[in-house]
Amino acid sequence: MLYLTMTAPAAPRPRLWTPSRVLVTRSAAERPHGQRILARLEAAGVSDVELLRSDRLPNLRGDGDRAAFMRAKDTLAVVVGAPSRRRLQPIPPSADWRFDLAEGCPAHCQYCYLAGSLTGPPITRVFADLDEVLAGLDAHVGRGSVTTGTAGRGAEGTTFEASCYTDPLAIEHLTGGLAAAVTHFGTHDWPGPVQLRATTKFDDVAGLLDLPHHGRTRLRFSVNAASVARRFEGGTAPVPARLAALAALATAGWPVGLTIAPIMPVEGWREEYGDLLDAVAALLPPDADLTVECITHRFTPNSRATLIEWYPRTRLEMDVDRRTTKRGKFGAVKHVYPRETMAGLRSWFEAALAERLPQARLLYWT
Ligand code: SF4
DSSP, X not given: OOGGGOOSOOOOOOOOOOOSEEEEOHHHHHSHHHHHHHHHHHHTTOOOEEEOSSSOOOOOOTTSSHHXXXXXXXXXXXXXXXGGXXXXXXXXXXXXXXXXXXXXXXXXXXXXGGGGTOOSSOOEEEESOHHHHHHGGGGGTTOXXXXXXXXXXXXXXXXXXXXXXXXXXXXXXHHOHHHHHHHHHHHSOOSSOEEEEEEESOOOOTTTTTSOOTTOEEEEEEEOOHHHHHHXXXXXXXXXXXXXXXXXXHHTTOOEEEEEEEEOOOTTHHHHHHHHHHHHHHHSOTTOOEEEEEEXXXXXXXXXXXXXXXXXTOOOOOXXXXXXXXXXXXXXXXXXXXXXXXXXXXXXXXXXXXXXXXTOEEEEEO
16 A cells, blocks of 8 residues: 555544443542543443443453453543553653553554553543642652753653553543643643653544644654554554544644654565655655654563463464564563664654655654
8 A cells, every 4th residue: 555645634524433332430430530530421422431430440341251351441530540651751752751541452453552551451541630730740840851851852851641541532532631732731831841651543633723722732643654553453543533633633733743653674574664754755844843752662571471362363473583672671581673774764764754854853762
């Protein structure tokens, strides 16, 4: 598929998720953001909304079979986050801090990075205590070691990543959480420079375009080679639609980004990734504030086991013998491409980005 065939922002119909079941805990229903979500669910015509009498979610594990997995994937829970969530964690290499609008995602990417990080049935939990979470961010401004005060990325200010455990745009039509966060970042009187960061594989940006972002939110679009997206990214917006959304935001003056991930050396990868970068160059206004983040495919023993259970017929390459094992700070094992493969990918991408998107800043390669 040649992305180049699309030379102007089209207006594709966004794919919107409708959960088949919604559970709302008692505390979540009492929070203003919880009530806003309930109103949106009603407006969206979601009928199966269960208001729980307590803060406990029912057992959603089922028999652990495929039907239970699909039911969980189609369930939205509105909850209040545990108090421990207010202690923000650093999230290198993306941002100084992470806070969560939600946890879980309704899409079906066969390499999904959530597989190894989240436990329990894969429902999507939205946090109704958003106003309190946003109000607590001031205390972190001026602190952090990923962007704050660094030579390379200090100009971004103190950065907050909101898409670590979810795709916020996948659920935005039901929650409004991303718009609330963008508006807070854009209008709040912060004690120092800040940036909200989020990444998505969806395209429904119409409700975001006119928000008072004041250049303090960078929305990045997660994109990939055509064959990777086609084979492995179920339930997401097609890549050309994501690129049209990227162009629409850039044209409206938003800082934007490409998260090229997970990069895979599939057959014909130079041509496919080249087509992708050409399509971005053709769509973006020349003065777009564009960053690029490159993440190669990797997996852990845990994510591999979970993904094989979720997608038993997957053709995604997760062959430990074809990978190099890396160990993290606490001994956690990660399987990445061998050094020569990595070097070949990296040098190609660095040259291709410099040639095709010379205005873009490459934030990191991993
Ligand atoms: Fe996972 Fe992102 Fe795909 Fe959702 S869109 S399934 S979070 S990789």
